[in-house]
Amino acid sequence: MATTEMEITDWSSSCTSSGIGSCTLTPTTPSPTESPLDTYFLFPPPPDSSKTVKRASSLRLGQTTEKESSHKKLVRFADCLGLDLVDVKTFILDSLPLIPPRAYVDLDLPPLEIISPPSSLLLLPTFPQPSTLPNFTDLLHTQKIKLASCTADSLTITGVIKVVNLSFEKAVYLRYSYNQWLDFGELQCTYAPHEHTPLIDTFSFCLPLPHPTTHPSPWTTFTFALRYTTPTQTYWDNNTTLNYTFHLL
Known part of the structure; x- marks a missing residue:
């Protein structure tokens, strides 16, 4: 074939x-x-290795890029630097800041009530401190009661009284007036147990005075006298009939 x-x-x-x-x-x-x-x-030729696309891999957990690490915030507490964690500032009335009314123009607030700070008042006594008098002891034993000292701090009157110990039951009163005895009030004085001797007892008083403009009748003079009572007798100290007087300046 x-x-x-x-x-x-x-x-x-x-x-x-x-x-x-x-x-x-x-x-x-x-x-x-x-x-x-x-x-x-x-068969087609092998692809160009320079154009080969590589698979992107995600960042592992906890890794940060250089850009992120440069913007990482660092937190420090004040006590780490030797400072206090709390700063407390106390304001008193005289140190409050003065805010101009124009600062409240854009705020929906009720009308502000302007309160003027209280002016300092001065009460001047018309008598010397009784305990500095050379005859203080003689007057005490004669009257059985005598004002030892008295001072005024703004609108507060404080004083110390000495009485002869005549009875276990006793009371001492401060009788005062703002209008030359047209009317008056009384304040019971406080016994001072740590300031006594077998013959002499000590009492004290502290009387806040009303502001002259808020009192029912404006006043410029404060007058007082002392009364000492026992179960059988009453004794007075009225500064040898002159009374004890403070003038408001």
């Missing part, structure tokens, strides 16, 4: 730079070691 030789033409591929899969076929003669069928299977 006659054999028929079949001429197989091989086509080689020549890929252009236009991209993968764009090829031009040219006929070639197959080599003796190649199978004729192998020449008909075309």
